[in-house]
Amino acid sequence: MTVSDAPPIVSTRFGLDDGHTLEGYLATGGYEGLKAALAKAPTEVGDEVKAASLLGRGGAGFPAGTKWGFCPPGVWPRYLVVNGDESEPGTYKDRLLMEKDPHQLIEGALIACYAIGAAQAFLYVRGEMALAQERIAQALNDAYVAGYIGQNILGTDFSVDVVLHWGAGAYIVGEETALIESLEGNRGMPRLKPPFFPAAKGLYLQPTVVNNVETLANLPWIMTNGAAAFTRLGTEKAPGMRLFTVSGHVKNPGVFEVEYGVTTFRDLIYDPVYGGGIRDGNELKAFIPGGGSAPWFLAEHVDMPLDPSIVGPSGSMLGSGAIVVMDSTTDMVKACWRLVRFYARESCGKCTPCREGTSWLEKILARVLAGEGRAADLDLLLDVVDNISPAPFPKAKTEAGDWEAVPFPYKKTTICDLGPSVGSPIVSALLHFRGEFEAYVDQGVPVEVARV
Amino acid sequence: MPRLTVENTILARDIIARYPRPKSALIPLLHLAQEQDGYVVADAMEHIAELIGVTAAEVLGTCSFYEMFKREPVGEYLLNVCTNIACLLVGGEELLEHLEGTLGIKPGSTTADGKFTIEDVECIAACTEAPCLQVNYRYFYKVTPEAADALIDDLRHGRRAHEVPKHGVLARTRQQIPQATRAGNAVPGLASEPVWLRTAAVASEGGA
Numbered sequence: 238m239t240v241s242d243a244p245p246i247v248s249t250r251f252g253l254d255d256g257h258t259l260e261g262y263l264a265t266g267g268y269e270g271l272k273a274a275l276a277k278a279p280t281e282v283g284d285e286v287k288a289a290s291l292l293g294r295g296g297a298g299f300p301a302g303t304k305w306g307f308c309p310p311g312v313w314p315r316y317l318v319v320n321g322d323e324s325e326p327g328t329y330k331d332r333l334l335m336e337k338d339p340h341q342l343i344e345g346a347l348i349a350c351y352a353i354g355a356a357q358a359f360l361y362v363r364g365e366m367a368l369a370q371e372r373i374a375q376a377l378n379d380a381y382v383a384g385y386i387g388q389n390i391l392g393t394d395f396s397v398d399v400v401l402h403w404g405a406g407a408y409i410v411g412e413e414t415a416l417i418e419s420l421e422g423n424r425g426m427p428r429l430k431p432p433f434f435p436a437a438k439g440l441y442l443q444p445t446v447v448n449n450v451e452t453l454a455n456l457p458w459i460m461t462n463g464a465a466a467f468t469r470l471g472t473e474k475a476p477g478m479r480l481f482t483v484s485g486h487v488k489n490p491g492v493f494e495v496e497y498g499v500t501t502f503r504d505l506i507y508d509p510v511y512g513g514g515i516r517d518g519n520e521l522k523a524f525i526p527g528g529g530s531a532p533w534f535l536a537e538h539v540d541m542p543l544d545p546s547i548v549g550p551s552g553s554m555l556g557s558g559a560i561v562v563m564d565s566t567t568d569m570v571k572a573c574w575r576l577v578r579f580y581a582r583e584s585c586g587k588c589t590p591c592r593e594g595t596s597w598l599e600k601i602l603a604r605v606l607a608g609e610g611r612a613a614d615l616d617l618l619l620d621v622v623d624n625i626s627p628a629p630f631p632k633a634k635t636e637a638g639d640w641e642a643v644p645f646p647y648k649k650t651t652i653c654d655l656g657p658s659v660g661s662p663i664v665s666a667l668l669h670f671r672g673e674f675e676a677y678v679d680q681g682v683p684v685e686v687a688r689v
Numbered sequence: 690m691p692r693l694t695v696e697n698t699i700l701a702r703d704i705i706a707r708y709p710r711p712k713s714a715l716i717p718l719l720h721l722a723q724e725q726d727g728y729v730v731a732d733a734m735e736h737i738a739e740l741i742g743v744t745a746a747e748v749l750g751t752c753s754f755y756e757m758f759k760r761e762p763v764g765e766y767l768l769n770v771c772t773n774i775a776c777l778l779v780g781g782e783e784l785l786e787h788l789e790g791t792l793g794i795k796p797g798s799t800t801a802d803g804k805f806t807i808e809d810v811e812c813i814a815a816c817t818e819a820p821c822l823q824v825n826y827r828y829f830y831k832v833t834p835e836a837a838d839a840l841i842d843d844l845r846h847g848r849r850a851h852e853v854p855k856h857g858v859l860a861r862t863r864q865q866i867p868q869a870t871r872a873g874n875a876v877p878g879l880a881s882e883p884v885w886l887r888t889a890a891v892a893s894e895g896g897a
Contacts, residue, residue: 364720398873398874400864419716422715582811
């Protein structure tokens with residue numbers, strides 16, 4: 238085990254009772270990062286974030302500093318939109334950041350606005366997160382009164398409003414163009430990219446930076462400690478620290494901030510300070526390495542480090558940092574169906590392959606689970622996936638009879654990645670646990686799995 | 690059928706004023722309508738349409754997209770039981786079935802006394818605390834069948850009123866933007882380069 242003792246960056250106030258209050262925040266170094274940023278030119282702040290190689294923590298993992306640089310010059314106003322619509326299955330970390338440390342997020346958002354020249358920021362919080370909304374509302378109110386937000390912040394010529402906005406229940410709104418649609422008061426349906434890259438044509442078709450909550454929460458620390466200190470943590474391609482949610486069949490489920498790129502899945506799943514191993518002495522059967530949309534990994538992958546440049550080429554993704562552990566008692570057909578039902582319910586309906594495909598996949602899997610599956614259903618599942626996320630995999634591989642990888646990164650016949658994501662549980666489960674599907678089809682019952 | 694009350698109309702105008710374009714306030718105003726009446730009433734949608742300058746059909750179009758907006762009455766307590774993957778693995782489905790038995794209803798329906806509605810929901814971001822549920826969007830963690838029954842009993846007898854407000858109430862703390870010190874909306878077509886970028890550029894030229 239190589240559990241690093243690097244101190245946390247974004248979760249330092251998780252254990253405090255008053256970390257969410259302005260007093261508690263100021264007593265623990267709060268708003269020092271903003272002061273450090275305001276002492277620099279905006280371009281210098283942008284350069285510092287770029288030098289930190291801070292990878293986006295929402296799912297796509299794109300470097301934040303580079304993303305900021307995509308705003309076309311001379312087009313005003315620019316906006317910052319904070320993506321707090323956390324809803325990827327297995328993910329529970331942005332909600333913690335919003336509930337336990339709302340000022341850290343606000344401070345990060347202010348630093349971003351200063352650097353990119355955004356005159357207004359919108360903090361889009363998932364509708365179901367009532368406590369997060371209350372905590373952020375209070376934090377914003379206090380920060381306005383204390384002069385951290387509004388006109389001439391801390392006596393400088395930096396002025397910005399930060400507006401708290403609520404969602405109302407739609408997974409797809411986590412996709413940045415759908416989030417912008419939602420923020421404009423519309424149905425949350427993604428926009429076609431190009432031309433609607435938010436940096437160029439985002440909110441009200443103005444240049445808009447959309448950043449995830451955890452991404453922004455890193456900025457105060459980077460401003461206070463510098464990019465060099467940040468890149469000393471983790472690895473070159475995965476610098477800093479990162480929050481991971483470990484859930485499912487581990488003894489000690491939790492949200493852990495660990496050194497990025499260095500820590501391994503084994504550390505998070507088995508180390509006593511993290512997941513603590515598989516419950517009830519069972520064996521690990523499979524795990525989802527990066528949220529419901531990520532292709533599954535097996536026990537053979539546990540020594541892989543948490544580094545997107547390694548996980549990606551291995552056929553999956555770290556996505557939202559959500560690790561869901563399934564032990565030997567898990568019915569993989571059931572697990573697969575439940576994830577597929579999620580995509581079927583959450584498809585926005587804009588693109589035909591996703592709208593029709595996800596719901597048919599769910600229906601086929603439901604019939605397999607009900608013991609009414611047909612022999613052809615398993616290839617039919619792959620065929621439907623192939624219509625959403627096309628060849629060469631899985632079709633060519635099924636015909637060849639030897640599957641090597643899950644189709645990742647996605648190819649797609651849809652505007653966004655929601656549709657292709659449905660292929661992850663299906664192809665993963667069929668690739669590794671086809672026998673369980675066949676038992677349902679042949680005998681109408683789950684295959685014998687080790688029961689405790 | 691109620692429109693927004695006078696107080697809520699004032700609040701609605703305050704919310705609208707925070708956005709460069711009024712339609713952006715639509716979702717917050719639908720929440721306000723739901724808070725007022727427990728669900729989103731047709732007349733409230735018409736009123737919102739008037740306030741933000743769109744048609745009632747556009748309001749309905751947005752309203753009907755989002756899971757949280759109910760266009761028919763629901764129970765006083767909306768129980769959202771998560772059965773997505775992390776909860777499924779540790780008993781989310783069994784918890785849902787247990788609650789169905791206790792209340793004698795299926796997901797999507799309401800008890801005859803109007804007290805409880807159950808929903809079988811997607812991931813609510815409490816995966817390490819599975820199986821979990823929300824009551825009117827307030828969290829309950831690691832819920833055993835016994836704990837679920839005790840919770841139902843508490844709710845039935847009003848013993849959780851301090852932590853669980855009525856359906857429709859989201860944040861009990863609202864954002865207040867002080868008029869005197871706010872920066873003002875950044876309106877497309879009316880904004881130029883922010884002053885702090887200009888001064889920084891001038892300063893760096895001066896120093897060069």
